[in-house]
Amino acid sequence: MHDSHATGAGAHAAAHGGGHEAHAPVPTGTFVMVWVALLALTLVTVAASVWFPGKVGIGVAMVVTPIKAALILMWFMHLKYETFVFRAMFLSAVGILALVMGLTFFDYSFL
Amino acid sequence: MRAEGATLGTPAGGHAAAHHEHRDDIGSKTGMWLFLFTELLLFGGLFIVYAVYRHKFGAEFHEAAHELNKVMGVTNTFVLLTSSLTMVLSVGALQRARVAESLRWLGATFGLACCFLVIKYFEWSAKHHHGIWPGGEHLHSLPPGEGMFFNLYFMMTGLHGIHVLVGMGVMGAIAARIRSGHVSASRYAALEFTGLYWHLVDLVWIFLLPLFYLTN
Amino acid sequence: MAESKTGPAWTGSYLQDYGSRRGLLAWLTTTDHKRIGLMYMAAMFAFFTVAVLLGLLIRLELMNPGMQYVTPRVYNSLFTLHGVIMIFLFIVPGIPAVMGNFILPLQLGADDVSFPKLNLASWYVYIAGAILALMSLFVGGGVPDTGWTFYAPYALRSGSNVSLAVFAAFVLGFSSIMTGMNFITTIHRLRAPGMGFFRMPLFCWGLYATSWIQVIATPVVGITLLLVIMERALGIGFFDPARGGDPVLYQHLFWIYSHPVVYVMILPAMGVISEILPTFAGRTVFGYKAIALSSMAIAIVGYMVWGHHMFTVGMSDTARRVFSILTFLVAIPTGIKVFNWMATLYKGSIRIEPPLLWALGFIFLFSIGGLTGLVNGALSTDIHVHDTAFVVGHFHYTMFGGAGVGLFAALHYWWPKVFGRMYNRKVANWAWGIFMVGFNLLYFPMLVLGIMGMPRRYADYLPRFHGPELVSTVGSWVMVSGIILMAWNLVRAIKRGAPAGDNPWGGTTLEWQTTSPPPQLNFAASPSVTTGPYDHTALRAAAAKEAR
Amino acid sequence: MTGASSFSGMVDKTFWMILGSSVIMLLGITVTMILFMVKYRRSRHPNPSDIEGSATLETLWTVLPTVLVMVMFYYGWAGFKVMRETPKGAIPVTVQARMWSWSFKYENGKQTTELYVPVGRPVAVNLESADVIHSFFVPAFRVKEDCMPGRKNHAWFQAEREGVYDILCAEYCGDKHSAMLAKVVAVPADTFDVWLERGGGRPTGAKLLQLKGCVACHSSDGSKLVGPSYKGLFGKKERVITNGVEREITVDEEYIRRSLLQPKADVVVGYQPQMPEMGNQLDEEDIQLIIDYIKRQ
């Protein structure tokens, strides 16, 4: 559903003309910054697990790791620059996985 | 009116190809993302297994995680994250029609992937040395929870390793196509998709790090 | 035929060869979605026939108590193969890979799917999986005997050739994923100008929901089956209680896929029914949006109910309650569909033709299947009927009476489009009648048996179950006669049938606007769309003009 | 088909309630279908009207079914709740399942192959399996729960009428799944008490082989069943496969013990590794009795 489709303006038109990709390239500096952030966040998790083993370390990892994933998804994988459809599809895939995992735990963490 | 096969750079074969070239990059990209979802769910199944056994054998998992080499795990994380950077830089260079630079970054990515596998090799052989290996003697003699940890470790990093290998193969093929001009500034989708795949491999690793190396 | 096939001027039927490749080779290397659809059909019915024979053997053995024709070991292999083939080789690829491949691009007004090569590849992967499945019969420790569910730890211990059969299922999963990816992309990208999502035929909606399930659920079973193989090869112990593993976890992972997959079977069939009813009622569909969106709702809620297969395995009581309530929620969107179908017949102008009869047969049989599903879904009653013949009755009513009959309806509806020829409608009606009688004779007794306490997968049974078992076996022969008659009638029509014309039923969706059989590129001129899919006004005007 | 336990009535009520509403709906649908076929066929009704939908109807047939299925859920749940709450003072019995037989162990050590229960008193069954999944199913009592290796599943019931009822294995477990049958014998409570006191204590070796279902797979007369015969077994030289390597062993006490506890460690050439691990179903003294018995064959 490239935005135009919802209005029925025609996928074929998109396939003929608008189907060609032409993003303006993202500046290199942005990518380097994301990379630095990723390395830094990795260090944070490692440090937390070394200095505060146990609950705190795990807690930090549980917060930081999804942030790292989001950085990769948004910038490296371009989701930030894609149409809404791609983000929606991604969220539903991950959402279903989370849901399934959650439901599984109705068995394992309850009586 | 048809899109191209995801990473196949040639116009779709068959009857309609000849009269004029159709391209639907967005369509191909949709296909590529759908493929990534299947990969995600493939690992997702293993994450469920991990979650359940971690819940069941918390203490054993912590105990077993001591065996893993944190330094190697973290180094490998840096290696992979950096390879993700070189990958996007390669795509960016191609978009700007700097073919040689793009190839250089791609080469760097390939090199980092090798590096990752070499480190992994040392890690695994160290375990193997101690008899910790799926089906190995020592592993069977461990308490069930610890055995579970190591089997999961080998399954998940093993599956991930296979993905790294596949990624390297694809990079090689794409490099050849860039050189021959099939993949270029005006049709760079194939390289972009290789990148997407590579970032997914990275993404999975980001989760494997805390699950295995940082659990103690 | 020397014409070149490059310009839009080429209008020969897709059934004719063109270009340099001829005959079988032209088929095996084709990327034409229509030909691939037919190739799927050929392969699928070959396997279906095998599985049907196995089913009949099962019935023969169960006709009387005691062992008559086979040993228990062979009986166990019979139902395993019957189940594996029926599920993985027949009904899952059934409507999507055969009718979906053929019809989806036509209904969208496209000239092929988005990834034609991937489409061909998926056929080859399917064949590879099928060959692996067949190989498991002949090599190694004997025919698999685990049931189609491959439950650990039995599947880990069985000396039979389970690994290969499991690997076959794994490979077939990939074929299914490829088809799903292709359809989603095609639906997003290749709709005719003017066809918004909510002007898409309902069959396409059914396939869209199905494809998402295929893409998102199949990998989970893929990894699960891989773990079973690893476990058998290396003893990694994930599901083996002797090593601290948890057999219940296997069941979770298995049903996380295998429950959603029952909606892969049924959603396209429901799509077929939603096409047939408006056509033969000669009016627009009632509640288009409700039908379209309920497909998505079924797909989503369908993810969350897998635990209802596990009410007796010792899951936590909380989980049992949660899964029971969610199971009941799935029935609601299904009910919405049924009620809207009934309303579509209301004040129509109905022509009773074979496709409509099959569609009505679907509604009747599937309703029985679905309603028995409610007995399974309620906690206290499922405790009694779980793993009994009642469940066997339930799933034959849903899978065969639902998805299978949906496929038969689709065949009768689109056969004239696919081959350009019409079958004998009288014979088709008779075949339908015999089938319906036989079907109920065959499967209704199973519901009774289940309530009486007859467990499933029993090679032998207590004498008190004899009566219904006997009726059921006799029913199987009646039903076979119906199906053979139907198949003969359809196959005969390919060569001998009268030319059908482009739009024999007065359908309004795009596939009826092209010739029968369609040309290579589907449409002489790319169609565009200005109304909803079931708008009969143009057809009626044309008919009125002709009458004058 | 008639129920014979304290909660079979609840289960049946739920069943009839769901069945009743299902039949009504099915009849409704079928009759409507036929009615429309007749009333609106083209010959009688040539001019269709294009009704696109109706928000009222749409809401109606979303809401009403929702209410209906929630009622169904409630009934199912209410009956289930009773099934899961074992009453205090229930007589505990351990049900031991293995390929392909059942045995029952009472608190005082008495062991049987038929499940004796008193009428009118609750019985709590603890379900164990030595090998794969089995399922304890008593249709007349509407009871079913899996015997899951590595888990401790439980169920309970209370027989309401005297009689003999079938126990069937409801989870597929291999070749003789359909022969894995036993009986529940429901007797008056005072008869039960007398019965329980009689014949407590430890069974003999030969009796143990019957109780634990060994006889399903092993004979004492030299004939080959699923497993090898005991005849002349002790002291015999045999070829076995250990960790994939074939080797020769002499059957001694140690070997028999290993055969019982870790049967997969040495698999006799020519047989499938199907023997259950009997560790949780036999204690040390039982094992000694069995060894002594085998020695004598």
Ligand code: HEA
């Ligand atoms: C095409 C396949 C298909 C479909 C569509 C369904 C649909 C449903 N199934 Fe079924 N099922 C199977 C195939 C299918 N099933 C298979 C193969 C198994 C056994 C697997 C194995 O163990 O080997 C199984 C087993 C199974 C079980 C496990 C039984 C057990 O082992 O103990 C349960 C339990 O809840 C269940 C429930 C349901 C429900 C509630 C639906 C619902 O989706 C049904 C909804 C439909 C209706 C309700 C009828 C139509 C609606 C109306 C007439 C409107 C009015 C209705 C209401 C107001 C409620 N199914």
Ligand code: HEA
């Ligand atoms: C779509 C799925 C499907 C279909 C169609 C069928 C069809 C049949 N099934 Fe199937 N069955 C399953 C899926 C299916 N089954 C599954 C999943 C199981 C569970 C396995 C397990 O427990 O692991 C099962 C189990 C099962 C059992 C229970 C075994 C047990 O638990 O002990 C029985 C028993 O009677 C049975 C009988 C039959 C019979 C007699 C038919 C047949 O009657 C079918 C009759 C069909 C015909 C007679 C058609 C003849 C057609 C032709 C000759 C050619 C057609 C060609 C063209 C149309 C071109 N089946």
Ligand code: CUA
């Ligand atoms: Cu034990 Cu079936």
Ligand SMILES: [Cu+2]
């Ligand atoms: Cu289900």
